[in-house]
Amino acid sequence: MECRYMDAEILLEKILNIPSVNGKDDEGAVARFIASYLHDCGLETRIQKIDETHSNVIAVLKGKSPAFILWNGHIDTVPYGDLKAWDHNPAVAVRMDDRIYARGASDMKSGLAAMVYVLGELGRQKFCPEKTIVFLGSCDEEKNGLGARYFLEQEEMQSPELLLIGEPTACNLGIAQKGCMWLNLKVEGSASHGAEPERGANAIEQGVLLLLELKNWIRTFSHKILGNATMQINLCSGGTAPNMTADLAEFTVDIRLIPGMSDGQVLTKVQELVNKFTGQNHNPIRFYFEVENNRPAVELAEDSEWIARFKELPGVSEGADTPLKLIGINYFTDASVLCEKWKNLPVLLLGPGEPDMCHKANEYVQLGKYSNVIAILFQLCNNI
Numbered sequence: 001m002e003c004r005y006m007d008a009e010i011l012l013e014k015i016l017n018i019p020s021v022n023g024k025d026d027e028g029a030v031a032r033f034i035a036s037y038l039h040d041c042g043l044e045t046r047i048q049k050i051d052e053t054h055s056n057v058i059a060v061l062k063g064k065s066p067a068f069i070l071w072n073g074h075i076d077t078v079p080y081g082d083l084k085a086w087d088h089n090p091a092v093a094v095r096m097d098d099r100i101y102a103r104g105a106s107d108m109k110s111g112l113a114a115m116v117y118v119l120g121e122l123g124r125q126k127f128c129p130e131k132t133i134v135f136l137g138s139c140d141e142e143k144n145g146l147g148a149r150y151f152l153e154q155e156e157m158q159s160p161e162l163l164l165i166g167e168p169t170a171c172n173l174g175i176a177q178k179g180c181m182w183l184n185l186k187v188e189g190s191a192s193h194g195a196e197p198e199r200g201a202n203a204i205e206q207g208v209l210l211l212l213e214l215k216n217w218i219r220t221f222s223h224k225i226l227g228n229a230t231m232q233i234n235l236c237s238g239g240t241a242p243n244m245t246a247d248l249a250e251f252t253v254d255i256r257l258i259p260g261m262s263d264g265q266v267l268t269k270v271q272e273l274v275n276k277f278t279g280q281n282h283n284p285i286r287f288y289f290e291v292e293n294n295r296p297a298v299e300l301a302e303d304s305e306w307i308a309r310f311k312e313l314p315g316v317s318e319g320a321d322t323p324l325k326l327i328g329i330n331y332f333t334d335a336s337v338l339c340e341k342w343k344n345l346p347v348l349l350l351g352p353g354e355p356d357m358c359h360k361a362n363e364y365v366q367l368g369k370y371s372n373v374i375a376i377l378f379q380l381c382n383n384i
Helices: 008-016 028-040 105-124 146-154 203-218 263-279 305-311 335-341 367-381
Strands: 044-049 055-061 065-074 094-096 099-101 131-138 163-165 173-177 179-188 230-238 248-257 286-295 326-329 347-349 364-366
Touching (some): 008 028, 008 105, 008 367, 028 044, 028 105, 028 131, 044 146, 055 105, 065 335, 105 131, 105 364, 105 367, 131 146, 163 335, 179 263, 203 263, 248 263, 305 347, 364 367
Parallel strands (some): 065 163, 163 347, 173 326
Antiparallel strands (some): 044 055, 055 131, 094 099, 099 364, 173 347, 179 248, 179 286, 230 248
């Protein structure tokens, strides 16, 4: 395939038209397309195949210095959801006025395509930046971070000077992101006749009461950019019949942590509540909990050198259609995985997608913002 002269918008459409729904499609198809494109443009590229449906793509634009910055974007998307809620086929990019609609248009194939386009053009021009740029297109970000974890296991490299992720920020600069913990709670009570609840221990009621108390505690933590930490009960099951006291229940909660909170704090509080609720019931009741997903919060100080450098880029602070603002992001990214190895890694988010369109029907990206991010990335490569 001859692709080195591909227009930026055509490149975006082609990436959007490769289905990569997490858990359904072959995410490696996107990785292979990007690897082929960047190889044709003169970059070193390779595929990290993890299994039959998961692959990463890595590309390197060599600089004058071995010091490097890492660009990252994930290649998977969430499912389409209710197809009736879409005005168009979510698997096919549709352009209307200054927008392109498709699953992944905002989260985050537009940010991914912007990075790929810039690197491809610079490779084609044989441009040599001061610092090396390593690009990682990672799989399985929307679930377990399999791609980012595999990258860390396979690649032996020093810490980058910066991690830049193309997640949707609407052309603003994301400097803080919430972490995420999925906590599973199983409750064992004891059954009784529905007319005699005092003879049993209701697992559903006790689990809900415990979790609501945990939720109230979680919401006491606040961050000046990200707002409050949050918790939701998003999965639950239990009980046997309407006229039987529920003796079993299971819940999964989604906790969004802010910088300064740790998983250890949360688990200590959960154990404290387990002890409290176990002790106050006259009938035996038992609680079991485990963590299913754990992504720490990430933050970059506002006086960071990298934030200042972005604001000083030509055309960013003056004359840009969308001047950079410092914002926080409520969702987690692969930064939470990569920072497990590189503890003090500066992380910034910059992408054209709309944060409030993530995981929704009729997801879109504005092409003006897509072009703006491409311009910023070109300027960054000239000023690193």
